[in-house]
Amino acid sequence: MRKLIVTMAITALGTASNAQIKDSLRRVVKMEGAYNFRDTGGYKTSDGKEVTLGRVFRSDAIDKLSDKDLKTFKDKKIVTVIDFRGIEEAKKAPDRLPQNTNYLICPAGSNNLPTAQDMAKFLKDKNFLFDMYGEGGLPYFGERYRALFVQLLTLKPDEALLFHCTGGRDRTGMASALFLYILGVPQDIIESDYVASNYYLAKNPTMRGMYSGLSKMSGLTEAEIKQQMELRPELIRNFFTAINKKYGSVENFFQVEMGMGPREIAVLKQKYLK
Structure with a gap:
């Protein structure tokens, strides 16, 4: 049964994502207390360089890391944590x-997260995630991500x-996405x-439990909720579209909101590409 569930999950992601997952041994950091702990490195750039492995990691919640996980954490030489x-x-x-x-905690846009009851209402609006990645979330992007860069x-x-x-997802x-x-x-x-x-x-x-709870509150099936919550390429496209619409380009967004122009971007490339 477990094998079937994993197979279905992979199939649902599509061909492009399958390639990422097949290559995941380079990136996934196995943790007992986290599920989406990954290295951002190993990807090729348009000009043939590669994002350096072992420098920048991403994850879901890390409040339940085991002692073994903490050793892995230290072995990876992670000295700074940015919490969104x-x-x-x-x-x-x-x-x-x-x-x-x-x-460092960077809570912009997260201090008034919806309650479970709010989420049950939002799930009936098929555009709520789309808005969070676009016009609705746009006022917070600069403040939220400035400290990271x-x-x-x-x-x-x-x-x-x-x-x-x-969740390590939104x-x-x-x-x-900005870093890459x-x-x-x-x-x-x-x-x-x-x-x-x-x-x-x-x-x-925890995710499965969340779907079950939201199903009871909203009257939607767990399958419907999962479909609503699933990450789709158009969400991250809308993120970039909203930035480009307001700032003209992602590079201008970095200049205006991060105070980072061509010189700083060149430093980032020097530090994190090989």
Whole structure:
């Protein structure tokens, strides 16, 4: 049965995402207390370079990391953690981190997350995720992601960084998309990396429990809810479309919201490409 579920999950992701998953041994960090812990490296850029492995990681919630996980964490030389959750959200499930980890919380857009009751209502609107990635979320993107890129600029060569939220899919997915884009990774690869969270999070029992609870509240079936919540390429496309519409380009977004122009972007490429 478990094999069948995994097979169905892979099939649902499509050919492009399958390629990412087949290549996942290079990126997935096996953790006992996290399900979507991945390296952002290993992807080829449009000009033939490659994003360096072992420097920048992404994850879902890390409040349940085991002692073994903490050792893995240290072995990966992760010294800085960027948390995109809201303040109250983070208080309910504080990160479990090795001592002396540099921790920054970036809660923009997350301090008033919908309740379960709100989510049940939102699920009846098929555009609620689309809006979160576009016009609805646009006012928060700069403030939310600024600290991440400042830290990336100053990270030492022998250090690594992790960014995460609760599911490691939406807020974290947008951050990963920005990071890969600014390094020159093609859009189709960015999309494959993004939707792969569907596969990794399918193994998370918390997600299955959430679908069950929302089903009871909304009157929708679990299958309908899963379909509504599934990450799709058009969501991350809408993220970039909203940025381009307001700022003219992603590069202008970096200039205006991050204070990072061509010089800083060149530094990022020097640090995280090989």
